Amino acid sequence: MVEHYSDEKIEELETTARLIRRHIIQMIYDAGSGHPGGSLSAADVLVALYFDIMEHKPDDIKWPDRDRFVLSKGHAAPALYACLAETGYFPVEELKTLRQIGSRLQGHPDMRKTPGVEASTGSEGQGLSMGLGMALAGKLDRKKYMTYVMVGDGELNCGQCWEAAMSAAFFKTDNLIAIVDRNKLQLDGPTSQIMSIEPLADKWKAFGWNVIEINGHNFPELLDSLHKAKETNGVPTVIIANTVKGKGVSFMEGVVGFHGKCPDDKQYAQAMKELGEGFE
Amino acid sequence: MSTIKWPVEPQRPAFARALVALGHTHKDVVVASADVSTSTKTAEFAKHFPERHYNFGIAEQNMISACAGLATTGKVVYASTFAIFGTGRVYDQIRQSVCYPRLNVKLVVTHAGITVGGDGATHQMIEDIALMRALPNMTVIVPADAPETEKAVLAAADHEGPVYIRLGRANVPVCTTSEECQDFEIGKATTMRDGSDVTLVGTGIMVAKCIEAAEELEKHNVSARVINLSTIKPLDERTLIKAARETGAIVTAEEHSVVTGMGAAVALVLAENAHVPMKRVGIPDSFGESGTSEELMQKYGLTVDDIVDGAHDVLKRKK
Numbered sequence: 001m002v003e004h005y006s007d008e009k010i011e012e013l014e015t016t017a018r019l020i021r022r023h024i025i026q027m028i029y030d031a032g033s034g035h036p037g038g039s040l041s042a043a044d045v046l047v048a049l050y051f052d053i054m055e056h057k058p059d060d061i062k063w064p065d066r067d068r069f070v071l072s073k074g075h076a077a078p079a080l081y082a083c084l085a086e087t088g089y090f091p092v093e094e095l096k097t098l099r100q101i102g103s104r105l106q107g108h109p110d111m112r113k114t115p116g117v118e119a120s121t122g123s124e125g126q127g128l129s130m131g132l133g134m135a136l137a138g139k140l141d142r143k144k145y146m147t148y149v150m151v152g153d154g155e156l157n158c159g160q161c162w163e164a165a166m167s168a169a170f171f172k173t174d175n176l177i178a179i180v181d182r183n184k185l186q187l188d189g190p191t192s193q194i195m196s197i198e199p200l201a202d203k204w205k206a207f208g209w210n211v212i213e214i215n216g217h218n219f220p221e222l223l224d225s226l227h228k229a230k231e232t233n234g235v236p237t238v239i240i241a242n243t244v245k246g247k248g249v250s251f252m253e254g255v256v257g258f259h260g261k262c263p264d265d266k267q268y269a270q271a272m273k274e275l276g277e278g279f280e
Numbered sequence: 281m282s283t284i285k286w287p288v289e290p291q292r293p294a295f296a297r298a299l300v301a302l303g304h305t306h307k308d309v310v311v312a313s314a315d316v317s318t319s320t321k322t323a324e325f326a327k328h329f330p331e332r333h334y335n336f337g338i339a340e341q342n343m344i345s346a347c348a349g350l351a352t353t354g355k356v357v358y359a360s361t362f363a364i365f366g367t368g369r370v371y372d373q374i375r376q377s378v379c380y381p382r383l384n385v386k387l388v389v390t391h392a393g394i395t396v397g398g399d400g401a402t403h404q405m406i407e408d409i410a411l412m413r414a415l416p417n418m419t420v421i422v423p424a425d426a427p428e429t430e431k432a433v434l435a436a437a438d439h440e441g442p443v444y445i446r447l448g449r450a451n452v453p454v455c456t457t458s459e460e461c462q463d464f465e466i467g468k469a470t471t472m473r474d475g476s477d478v479t480l481v482g483t484g485i486m487v488a489k490c491i492e493a494a495e496e497l498e499k500h501n502v503s504a505r506v507i508n509l510s511t512i513k514p515l516d517e518r519t520l521i522k523a524a525r526e527t528g529a530i531v532t533a534e535e536h537s538v539v540t541g542m543g544a545a546v547a548l549v550l551a552e553n554a555h556v557p558m559k560r561v562g563i564p565d566s567f568g569e570s571g572t573s574e575e576l577m578q579k580y581g582l583t584v585d586d587i588v589d590g591a592h593d594v595l596k597r598k599k
Contacts, residue, residue, distance in 0.1 A: 064353075110380075110381070120381040123376040125341075126372075129343075129348075129349065132345075133347060133350040133351070134349040136334065137353035138353070140332065160373075163342035167337070167339065
């Protein structure tokens, strides 16, 4: 353990994660469309980053030394927006404008519209390359900031991800950390049946990366792996975060159908009830 | 044939000169290559500023998105490869990573058009202007010769947002030495020669051919205006509409498919603003093939005679 976290701190992050999940359900329900499954699986990783690991200043969004985060799996935008709002980039109230005409909160992240969004993403496969560019600039300018990129496991079907993996190891960008949201489902079905990416850890190792595999819903493991990744020298690190698609809402967990489906009234009520602990 | 004795010069060394100059004046300029740096001449920049040059290998998609990432930190990024690999192959990356967030990535491609020659159709990019001008936030420049290449590359550095600069491989006649060509400005067409009967609008290597065609037409008592349309987006509509109204006939000439290239862009503006007889000289809707530059220009209708014929055609249709 690089840094010790008290039980209270872990509990606080878990409560924050429930709040973020409530926002996700609320936003998608209000918008009438969106991607709950992959937003819920990503939530704990994002909370670990935005509420603990990353050096950032929501009141000074262009601070040159800030850590960067790129959501390559842009369809998990609701999870990102909820974290940005709760850390103070824009009012929480604004979350209800998701996907509405004229809103700063687009269906997929837009760096020109939303304060705190570092990269415009949505077309799968490009975020790791963008993060690589940020990391290269950090090295060139001798800055200490880290760049974190979350990629989806379905997204790893894209050849461009592996172009980026190859070159990040080649350029020795140890200031680049990839986190795979390994929820094992993509739009059409299980990743093992649509386009298998296993053996995943071996692939990253073969490409020259430091590989850490964890339970992506376990905060002590998340925090520990992120600290280890930050301290790794000479090679980029990938954290394969094993997650559950739809995590936190019983009837969405592991269900392919909730990749891009808005909950109906009854499902919404049930989801909010399940995520109610600490918010009654 | 031609009566003008042009000095010739390739565009790529001019590109390299401008890059090295920018390396000295602009600390934030970085350059990205995709294995062909010795051909595109970005290797020259790498020689002077090795720490500011990245060779991404034959992985153009990664290169373009990484350039976008570099640009988010304030870098002015010049990405360079052959036109064939730097446009169609990475259209989505240019669209999503660069143009949508309006980032400072300057895409300078070489070996564009049919004059690549012997490599054949797979390496002859003749629809890139169409692709690039369709993108919101993109600026599209096709320099006429080496001096204009240097100016365009320098100007792109101080232009906010994405820029596409299209260069060829072959030697190009140096035709922008006259006084009116000295002040290069993105978005401004240059009238190279005045005339009253017809306007010849050229871009890239066809500008010199338009001037030669104008000389030829003069022998037949036809007064031809010549416009160098080096910026295709944003289009200098005012200059084009004025020329159409004053000369009453337009011929466009480009080393590009006539399907939605420069000529098509001009046609759309004139259709809405100034109806005059018009002829598009360019590559017909087809792929190219192997051959020498000269043979291909001949076969695919890109000669001075083709422009002269085009002028006679519109003059006949002129009321």
